[in-house]
Amino acid sequence: MCSGRVDLEFIFRSFAKGQDGVFIGGCKLDECNYTTHGNYDALANTYIAKRLLKHIGINPKRLRTEFMSGADGHLLAEYTDNFSGEIRELGPLGTSEGLSRGELKIKLESARKLIPYLRLVERERLRVPEKTKKAYTSFFESYETKNLFDKIVSDKLAISQILLLLKDKALSTSDIAQNLDLNPSDVSKHMNTSSRQGLIKYDTNSNCYALA
C-alpha cells in the first residue's frame, strides 16, 4: 500500500474519532517503490486536507506529512517527537480552536461529506502537471489555488454544515449564523439556494428552516 492510498476520508475519520493529530509518512519523493509516484498524490491530498481543516476552523498543523526512506529511522523519531510536542501544545482537538464538542462533530462531518466532491475537484482543477516538489509547493501555496479552493469549497461546506445542524431541529437564520459563526447574509444566501434545490423548507410560523 502506497501513501497515495491515504484517503482524505482516512484523515478526517481519524479526527472525527477523536485523534488530536494525524501524521502521514511516505517514501521520499522521487524514490517511488512502485512506478506511480503516489507519494505526490499524498502531498496533494495533504494540501487539500489542510485547507479544508482551515475552513472548518481546525488548526491545519494537526495534520503533518513527511517523506523519508526506510533507512531514515532517526528522521521518523525526530518528526514524531516534534509533532507530538506540537500537538501536545495545541491540546485536545477543539480546545485551542475554541470549538465545542458539538461544533467539532458537525464541522468534521460536513467536511467528510465533501470528500467525494473534493476527489472530483482534485482531478479537474487541482492536478499539478509536473511531479516535482517545487511544482507542487508553488501550485498549492499560490494565491490563485487557495482562492480557487476557497471558492469551490466554502459554499458547499457551509450548506453541508447547515443541513447537519438542521437535522437536530429547525432553526432561524440568525440561530444558524450564530451557531456556525457565519455571516447572516451568507447564511440567507445559502438558505435561498438550498430551498430552491428542495433541500430545506421554510416554516413561516416559526420563522425557522427545517430539513425538507
Add this chain to the structure above:
Amino acid sequence: MKNEVLPTETIQEFSKGLVSKNSGNQNFGDVMVVGGGVSGIQASLDLATAGFKVYLIEKGASIGGHMAQLDKTFPTNDCSM
C-alpha cells in the same frame, strides 16, 4: 528493516529455496556459488527460482558482502539494504 526489496525478497525466496535444499540426496546439488555478496545472492536466487538446488558458500558470518556496509547507493541514493 529498510525500504529496499533485497532482504525481504531474499528471505521469501530463500524460504522457497530452502525447500529444495532439504530434499533428495543430502549432499548432492546442482550449483555451488562461492561468495555471498550481492552478486552471489542474485545468482543463487535466480538458479533456485529456475529449478536448481544451490549451495551458497560464504566465508563470513552473514551474506550481504560489502554492499551491506554501504549507506546509500548511487545514483538514486536508494538505501543499500
Add this chain to the structure above:
Amino acid sequence: MTFTEVDQVEGEQGDFKIRLKTKPRYIIEEKCTGCSTCTEYCPVQYPDAFNQDISGNKAVHVYFSQAIPLVAYIDESCLYLKDKKCDICRGICKTGAIDFNQTVQKTDINVGAIILSYGIEPFDPGVKDEYGYGRLQNVVTSMDYERLLSSTGPYEGQVRRTSDREHPKKIAWIQCVGSRRVTEGDNSYCSGVCCTYTQKQVILTKDHYQDAECTIFHNDIRSFGKDFERYYQRAEAYDGVRFIRSYASIEKENPENNSVVIRYSTFDDGVKEEEFDMVVLSVGLNPPADSRMLADKFGIELNAHGFNKEIHSNPVKTSKPGVFVSGAFQGPTDIPESVFTASGAGSQCGELLDYRRGNLSRERIYPPETDVSQEEPRIGVFVCHCGANISSVVDVPSTVEYALTLPNVVYAKEQLFSCATNSAQEITELAKEKGLNRVVLGACSPRTLEPLFRDTLREAGLNQYYLDMANIREHCSWVHSKQKEDATKKAQDIIRMSVARAAWLEPLQEFDLPVNKTALVVGGGIGGMTCALSIAAQGHEVQLLEKEKDLGGIARRLDTTIEGMDVQKHLNDLITKVYQNPRIHVSHEATITDVSGYVGSFVTTVETEGQIKKIKHGASVLATGATEYEPEEYLYKENDAVYTHLELGEEIAKKEEKVVNAETLVMIQCVGSRDEKRNYCSRVCCSHAVKNAIKLKKINPDMNIYILFRDMRTYGLREDYYREAADMDVKFIRYEPEEKPQVEAVEEGGRSILRVTLPDPVLGYGLELDADVVSLAAAVIPSETTTKIAGQFKVTLSPDEFFKEAHVKLKPVEFAADGVFLCGTAHYPKHIQETINQAYGAAGRALTLLSHDTVVASGSVCVVNEYDCVSCGACITACTYGAIEFKETPKGKKAWVNPVLCKGDGVCNAKCPTDAIVLKHFTDEEIFGQIDAAVTDEEIRKQMDAAFEDA
C-alpha cells in the same frame, strides 16, 4: 552456508566433488533467534568489523542488525575460547544455542557447476605511508566514511572525527587512492566506482550538514554510467562543494587540532596548502587478497591484476569449463553489473545443467483450505517475547490478558519466539484446536516475517490473508525502551488496532497464470542473439525479431574491441549459431504492430517480409540497441576528412590510405554527449578513441595523434590502454565545454587541411592543430524504434530516452512491467563485453519465469464494484501500470482492473469519488477498523471531558 570456505575441488563440469570447511560459529544456528540478549551480557568489548572498527562490539554478536542468517557468532576475542574464563552467554541464552564445543566441520558436496562471486576488497591505504591512514587520526577511507554516514553506523548517522568526536566542517576527498597509479602497491586500473560514490558521499554529507564544505581532488570525473552525469551535476551544484582537478598529497597534521593539511596545485593559483578537518581517501577496489590461491584451487587463470582472465566473447566464463564468474571478480564493477552478471552466470549454469533442472526440488504440499468466510471472526492473538527484545520493555503477560478482552478474540497466548519452528507449529495446531479463523501476531515488522507466518496459516488450512501482524518491536519496544509502562500501553493499542482490522480481513486467492514457454527477443544485435541463444540452450523456443535484412546490429561496424577481440568473427559465429539452432526462429525486416497480454501470455503481432505473424510468448526481451548520433558540428558531412569514431574504425580496418597515412589526426570527444540536449556520457567513446589511436600508431608510428577530451573515461581495466596510448606519444589535450574546439577547412601550401583551434588551459594560450583527418566521438543515441516499442510493451523510458529498468541496482535487466526484460545498448551505451554480460543476465532472469508452468499473482489487488462505478475514469488516469480499463457491461461502460497488471499500491482508491474501486487486503473497512480502534471510546470520553471542563 556461512563461515564456510572451499577446501578442495575435484572433478569437472557436470560433476564437481567439493570439500567444504566450516569454521565454528559456537552458536547452533537452528536454535539462535538473533535476539542479541547474549550480546548485552557479554563483557568483552571488541572493535566492530562491520563498522570498520570505528566503534566497538562484543565477542558474541550478530554481524549486523539485518544479517542473514540473523544468528549470532562468537569471535576470537571471547574469554571462554581464550582461556575458558567466562560463559555468561551460555547461561543467558534461553534457547540453549551456545555451543563452545563446535569444531571445524568438513562437508563433501557434489555439484554440476560452480559460480565464483568473490567480489572485491577495498584497497587498504595503510600499506602506503604517504596516505597517512592509521597514522593521522582524521584520515579515513571511503568505506569508513560510509559507516559514519549510516544510521546504523558507529555514531548512529553522525559524522564525527576520530580525534575529538566533533562534526567535521571542511572535508576533502582524495580520488584514485590505490587506483590509476603504476607505483608499487597501487593498482594501474581505474576502479570505476569511486568518482560516483564520492559524489554520493558529498550529497549525503550536504544532506546531513548543510554548511559542510566539501572538496574533491580528482583527475577526471568518470561519470560514465546511466544517470551518473546528472548525479555529478547535482553534487557540483551545492554551495560549498568544490571539484578540483589536481593530484593532492597529504602533507602533515596540524598538531593543535589534528586537522590535515593537503598540498595541491591548480593552473590559476599554482601550488597551495590547505587544512581540512577530515580527509576521506576514495579507495579503489582490489581483487580478493587470496585470489591466486582460489584460482589454483579451481584451476582457473587470472589476469595480471588478480581478477579472472576474461574470455572476451563471454566474460562470465573462466578458463575451466563449468566454472563461471560473476560480479567484481570479473574486474572492478558496480552493483548493477554485479547483479546482471550474476543472472548471466546463472543462465550459463542453466545451459549446462538444463537436463537435470527441477530434479532436486520438491513442491511443498499444504492441507486444503477451509472456507471460514461465513463464520464469525474467531481471532487468535500470539504475543512474541522476541527473546528479550520485546519482553524486556513490554509487559507481555498483561498484554495477552488485555488481548483476551478485545472483541472477537477467542484465544491469546505468549510465545518466546513466534518465528521459531516449534512456535509456528504451535500456532498451526492451536488454530486447528481452538477453531481460530484469523491470527494476529504481536511481534515484529511484516517486512521480515510475514511470508513465514502466512505459511504457518496455510499449514493450518487457513487462507494466508487471514493474518495481521502487529509490530510491537520496531514500532514499540525498540523505540521506547525507557518508557516501559507507556510502551506496554502502546503495544496494547497496536494489537487492538490489528484485531480490529483482522475482523474485516477477507480470504484472497493468489492466482496461477499459465506461462507460455516461448520467449520473444526484439533486436538481432549481439545482445539479442546472445540472449536468444542462451534461452534456447535451456530448452525454450525463441522468436527473434530483427528490423533490418540481416542480423548483427551496430556491431557489424566494429572491427575489434580495445582488448583485441575480433568482433566480426564473433558476430559471424553468433549468426551461424542462431540460424543453426532449431529452437530459434528469426523474423527479418520485422515491425511490431501490436502487443497485448501480460506476463506469461503475451501476443505480439509482427509484420515481417510482407507477412503478418501473431506470436504467442511468455517472456519478452527488448534488445533494440542504439545508434550513432549524426553530428551537425565540426564540418561533419561538409568535409570528407571528418569522420565519426565508428567510421574511422571502419576505415582503419580497410587500411584506407587517407587515414592510415595521415600526418596529423585529431579526435574530438563528447560530440553530442554531455551537453544540454543529451545530458549523459556515451560511455564507450573514450575507449573507442584510445583503441583507434593505438591501432593507428601501430600502423603508422609517425602519425601525430591528438585526442581533445573533457574527462578521459577509460574506466576499469581499460585504463591500461589509455596509459599505453600516452606512452605511444598520443597527445591528450583537455578542453572545457564553454570553449569547444573550432574546426575550419583551410588550403595551405596547396594542401587542404582541417585547422583545429582551442584554448589550452595548460599553455594558457590558443593552440592550433593542422589535421589531415578529424574524427568525432559522436554520441550513442537510442535507436529510433525505442519509443514506439516502449509504448507497445507499456514500459517506461529514462529522461535520455533509453529504456528504464525496474530498479537501477536490484533489477537492472527487468522492466517494471512483469515478464519484460532488457539488455544491451537500448538500456544505455555500453561495451560489447558489457552487452554480452547483460544479455546472459536477461536470459537468466527470463528463465526464472519460463522455467515455471505458472506465475503467481498477488491476491492484494484492486477490484471495481460495478454498481458504484460512475465511469468517470479517475482511477484509470491514476494507474501508471495501465491495469485499469473500461469494459462494456450490461450496466454500461465500467472500469475494470486487470488483476495481473495491478501492483496493489491503491492510489486509485483515493481518487474514486464513489469508493467503487477497492484495494483488497487494504479495504476502507479494514483501515477504518484500525483507525477507529486507535483510540478507545473510553479514552476519548475521558480526554474530552477533561479538556472541556477546563475550558
